[in-house]
Amino acid sequence: MNEDDFLRRFWQAPDPAFAIKLKQELTPPPVITIRPFFAPIDQTRRTLNILALVLAVVVVLSPDARSRLVSQPG
Amino acid sequence: MIAELDFDTLATDQRKIDWDCLYEEQLPRVYNFFRYRTGDKAVAEDLTAATFEQAWRHRGRYRRHQGAFTTWLFTIARNLATDYYRQRRDLVPLDSVAPSPTFGRPAEEAIQRQEEMQRLATLLARLPEREQELIALKYGAGLTNRAIAGLTTLSESNVGSILHRAAQRLRAEWEDER
Numbered sequence: 001m002n003e004d005d006f007l008r009r010f011w012q013a014p015d016p017a018f019a020i021k022l023k024q025e026l027t028p029p030p031v032i033t034i035r036p037f038f039a040p041i042d043q044t045r046r047t048l049n050i051l052a053l054v055l056a057v058v059v060v061l062s063p064d065a066r067s068r069l070v071s072q073p074g
Numbered sequence: 075m076i077a078e079l080d081f082d083t084l085a086t087d088q089r090k091i092d093w094d095c096l097y098e099e100q101l102p103r104v105y106n107f108f109r110y111r112t113g114d115k116a117v118a119e120d121l122t123a124a125t126f127e128q129a130w131r132h133r134g135r136y137r138r139h140q141g142a143f144t145t146w147l148f149t150i151a152r153n154l155a156t157d158y159y160r161q162r163r164d165l166v167p168l169d170s171v172a173p174s175p176t177f178g179r180p181a182e183e184a185i186q187r188q189e190e191m192q193r194l195a196t197l198l199a200r201l202p203e204r205e206q207e208l209i210a211l212k213y214g215a216g217l218t219n220r221a222i223a224g225l226t227t228l229s230e231s232n233v234g235s236i237l238h239r240a241a242q243r244l245r246a247e248w249e250d251e252r
Contacts, residue, residue: 003238003241003242003244003245004213004241006241006244006245006248007209007212007213007241007244007245008213010109010110010190010191010194010213011106011213011214011216012106012109012187012191013102014101014102014105014119014122015115015119018119019101022101022122022123022126023097025123025127026097026126026127026130027093027130
């Protein structure tokens with residue numbers, strides 16, 4: 001064994017657990033935030049939702065409006 | 075022996091795969107540079123982590139035209155090694171590093187390897203500072219003599235002759251102490 005081989009034999013791969021942990025610390029995974037189901041929504045969307053609900057109630061409860069929507073004149 | 079790597083790809087997130095390649099390639103080199111430099115696994119891990127943290131934090135400062143990524147990374151590593159020894163000089167004697175456990179190997183083999191590394195570290199500590207560093211760069215980091223010359227103020231042939239003498243001396247002392 002020459003001097004090069006002698007000195008190279010001390011070389012050792014890093015501990016895989018260390019390698020993985022360091023990599024995670026350097027490049028943390030992106031944080032994904034999920035909006036809760038009942039999270040506040042903006043005013044415009046709230047108004048549109050209410051209008052859609054009112055329209056649906058009117059259509060269901062009023063036979064006149066329902067017949068006008070279902071059967072086309074002519 | 076060493077790939078001259080391009081680091082400007084790290085500037086953008088969409089090239090993350092390149093960062094992965096660089097990390098896989100350079101981590102064992104940096105880690106072993108510190109192992110040969112300090113002879114201690116735990117210290118080598120700490121300094122390796124510090125090197126990559128600095129490199130990652132300052133990746134925007136790397137300029138491709140100023141040199142290879144390897145040179146840039148090992149400039150950071152050398153500075154950290156210098157800081158480490160500067161702080162340590164006042165606190166702990168050079169050859170009083172406690173052995174640390176090695177993971178993933180049978181205990182006996184791990185202990186033997188650790189003891190051998192300790193012994194090498196003791197012999198290395200007797201060499202002049204410059205020779206210690208050259209040995210770590212050559213056999214730990216796996217750099218070519220040319221790459222080492224690029225990092226230091228030495229010529230390539232000078233690096234070769236200093237390394238040759240240092241390696242011969244280490245080998246002879248290793249055999250003598252058996």
